[in-house]
Amino acid sequence: MKMKFTKALLTAGIVMAFLASCQKDEVDPGPGIITGSTRDTLKIGAAVTFRPSVINPTNAAYTWKVNGTPVSREAVFTFTAREHGDYRIVFSASNQAATDSAVYEVKVWGKYENGFWVVQEAQYGVANGDVFYYSYDSNRIAYNVFQTENPGKSLGPVTSTLQFATIWKGKMYLAVKVGGPLVVADAYTMKETGRIDQLPQNEGYAFAGVDENRGLLSAVDGVYRVNLTGPSLGAKVAGIDGAAGDMLVTEEYVFVLTKKEGVVILKKSDYSIVKKYPKGTMGFTRTKDGAVWTAGDSALVRIDASLAVSEVKLPFKVTNPWALWSWRSGSITASASGNEVYIAERKETAGIDGTIEYSGTKLYRYTPGNAASVTSPFITLPAGQYFYGSVVRFNERTRELIVLTLTDEWGSSNDNRWLFYDAVSGTLKKTVNYQGYYFPALPVFY
Numbered sequence: 507m508k509m510k511f512t513k514a515l516l517t518a519g520i521v522m523a524f525l526a527s528c529q530k531d532e533v534d535p536g537p538g539i540i541t542g543s544t545r546d547t548l549k550i551g552a553a554v555t556f557r558p559s560v561i562n563p564t565n566a567a568y569t570w571k572v573n574g575t576p577v578s579r580e581a582v583f584t585f586t587a588r589e590h591g592d593y594r595i596v597f598s599a600s601n602q603a604a605t606d607s608a609v610y611e612v613k614v615w616g617k618y619e620n621g622f623w624v625v626q627e628a629q630y631g632v633a634n635g636d637v638f639y640y641s642y643d644s645n646r647i648a649y650n651v652f653q654t655e656n657p658g659k660s661l662g663p664v665t666s667t668l669q670f671a672t673i674w675k676g677k678m679y680l681a682v683k684v685g686g687p688l689v690v691a692d693a694y695t696m697k698e699t700g701r702i703d704q705l706p707q708n709e710g711y712a713f714a715g716v717d718e719n720r721g722l723l724s725a726v727d728g729v730y731r732v733n734l735t736g737p738s739l740g741a742k743v744a745g746i747d748g749a750a751g752d753m754l755v756t757e758e759y760v761f762v763l764t765k766k767e768g769v770v771i772l773k774k775s776d777y778s779i780v781k782k783y784p785k786g787t788m789g790f791t792r793t794k795d796g797a798v799w800t801a802g803d804s805a806l807v808r809i810d811a812s813l814a815v816s817e818v819k820l821p822f823k824v825t826n827p828w829a830l831w832s833w834r835s836g837s838i839t840a841s842a843s844g845n846e847v848y849i850a851e852r853k854e855t856a857g858i859d860g861t862i863e864y865s866g867t868k869l870y871r872y873t874p875g876n877a878a879s880v881t882s883p884f885i886t887l888p889a890g891q892y893f894y895g896s897v898v899r900f901n902e903r904t905r906e907l908i909v910l911t912l913t914d915e916w917g918s919s920n921d922n923r924w925l926f927y928d929a930v931s932g933t934l935k936k937t938v939n940y941q942g943y944y945f946p947a948l949p950v951f952y
Contacts, residue, residue, distance in 0.1 A: 536604030537566045539597065547613045548587040549620075549643075555584045558608050560599050569598045590616030590694045616694025618651065622901060623678075623950040624910070624924065625671050626650075629943035634660040635668025635682065637696070637950075640924070640938070647940060652680075652689075655696040662686030670835055671950050674715030675734075678950070681710050681723070684831050688713060688723060690737055693952070700737050706730055711833050714753035714760065716774065722760065724750035726833075729762055731777075745779045746770055751833050754790035754798060761798055761809070763789045763836070765828045765860070769800055771813060781813050787826040788836040793845040795874075801838060801849060802826075806872055806880070818877055820870070822851040829857025835948055837866075837897035839907070841929065847872045848884070848907060848929075850897040865915040866893040869907070871932075885932050887911060891923060895947035902951065905929050910946040922946050 538561030546554050560566055560581065570578040572585065572595050585595060595610040621641040628635040636650040648654070652661060661668050666686030672679055678693045688702040688710055709726035716722060721732035723739070729750045731740030749765040759780065760772040769786035772779060786807060789800035798809045801824045805817040827834055837850035852866040871884035887893070891911040898909050907927040912919035920943045926936040 535562050537562050537599035537601055537606050539599055539606045539608045541608045541610075544608070544610045545612075546610070547615065549615055550587050550590060550617060553584055553586040554612065555582060556595065556597065556610055557582050558597050558599075562601070563599075564601070566599045566601045569600075571596045571598075585612060587612070587614040590614050590619055618648075618696055619694050619952060622908070622952070623651075623671065624908075624946050625668055625680075625895075625948040625950065627667050627669065627895070627945035627947045628664075629945070630667065631664055632943070634662065634664055635666070635686075635947075636661060637668075637671065637678075637680070638944075638946075639696075647938065649940075651696050652691065652698075656691075656698045659698060661689055667831075669833065669947055670712045671948065672713055672715075673950060673952060674713075674721070675718065679713040679715075679721070681705075681713050683709055683711060683833065686710070688732075688737065702732075702737055702739050704739075706739075706742075709831075711749075711751050712753055712835060714755050716755055716760070722753055724753055724762065729753070729777075743772065743777045749828055749833070751828075752789050752836050754792060756792070756796075756798065759813075761790050761800075763787070763800065768802065769809070771809075783807070783809070783815055785817075788824050788838055788849075790836065791838050791840040791847060792842070793840045793847065793874075794843055795845050797845075799838065799840060799847050801836075806847060806849060808874075818872060818880065820849070820880055821882075822868075824849075825852040825854040825863035826861050827854070827863040829860035829862045832857050832860070832862045834863070835896040837863075837893070839898050839900045841900045841905075842902055845874045846929075847874075848898060848900065850893055851883075852893065852897075864917060866897070867891070869898060869909065885909070885927055885934075887925075888934070891925075892917075894945065896949075899949040899951065900929060901949070906935065908949040910949070912945070917945065920944075924949075 540559040570583040593612040598607045623637045636652050639648040639651050662682040666682045666684045668682045670681040673693045678691045680689045685708045690700045691698050706725040711724045714722045723730045726749050728746045729743040752763045754761045762770045768784040771781045785802035786800035787802040791799050796811050800807045808816045840847045851868045852863040854861045854863045867887040868883040869885040870880045873879040892915045894912045895910050907929050909925040911923045913921040924938040
């Protein structure tokens with residue numbers, strides 16, 4: 507009997523030891539996090555509250571970080587949008603066993619970021635040029651945004667013409683011809699950050715950014731270096747002595763459209779001349795395959811990465827807007843995510859020391875490898891409308907062509923229209939119309 511009792515105690519001891527061992531080997535669970543939607547967009551001034559659910563909250567410690575900076579140790583966090591940008595918000599819950607995390611991504615739109623711009627020349631001698639902003643949120647236009655955001659300032663005298671603008675490194679560069687300045691503004695607030703009042707020969711045309719510190723300004727007598735930290739005007743680029751207009755910067759080269767020599771290709775590093783192509787009179791745009799496109803005579807011209815040139819015959823003569831005071835950026839565009847090229851057929855007439863382009867109603871689309879794609883128009887304008895300004899630009903975000911028109915062939919019209927075309931089908935989706943002698947010149951996108 508005593509032996510049986512001893513065996514029972516021994517068995518019980520083994521079982522208890524086994525159970526104790528199992529308890530020691532068990533791993534305490536980590537906090538575990540359940541989230542809802544992890545992506546959001548906000549306007550400046552708006553807020554969003556994140557309420558992640560922690561599965562095992564006992565003894566858990568919490569941390570919130572915004573773009574790597576700790577901001578809270580609470581279980582719930584409210585993010586307020588104060589500046590535009592992309593924000594990575596990380597919630598972490600920790601206990602003795604583990605740390606679990608959840609990531610939220612928030613896009614904060616700048617005041618003028620969720621939309622696009624159109625440069626307005628304004629009525630010569632009467633009003634200053636300015637930029638209008640089209641909002642995707644409201645589908646409405648904000649007029650004269652530069653003057654609104656910069657009271658007491660203007661984009662040059664009323665006898666000058668705002669003709670060109672582009673966005674580079676978060677800044678908008680606005681070039682005003684016929685005695686105007688080069689003005690720099692924050693692209694998201696349109697607050698002026700600097701300007702160069704006196705441009706070469708009082709006739710600056712286009713700006714192109716090269717890198718963080720360098721830019722280029724084309725003018726009636728050549729191309730000039732621009733120090734972006736000023737901004738300030740630097741030395742003239744050697745080898746280009748006449749009028750220069752559109753420019754396009756690639757990984758290795760700067761393409762410059764000139765009056766005397768057509769396309770002049772510069773080395774990006776030192777601006778030395780690499781090659782010239784005399785036929786180019788309209789430019790530039792770039793397609794997904796890396797090719798740069800220009801046009802001249804009756805040809806659409808492709809320049810590949812090796813600078814080899816090939817031509818496609820067009821059913822019309824390409825215009826050449828180099829008359830005094832008449833320069834404007836070329837009526838050609840393409841998608842950065844596709845290889846189709848769009849080009850407008852314009853008319854021209856004699857001007858002072860050159861020709862003036864005007865009017866037109868037909869837009870062509872070239873599909874690489876298919877010469878027949880330009881034998882007939884891709885888009886013909888509605889009756890009574892005529893191209894104005896630089897005519898067309900590709901809106902990458904909406905996959906649309908934004909086309910600018912007036913209702914008078916010579917541009918003497920106060921009936922301004924922006925036509926939104928589907929870039930694939932050529933279908934007219936929407937028309938935005940406004941009254942006044944504003945003269946829409948060029949769409950500008952982020």
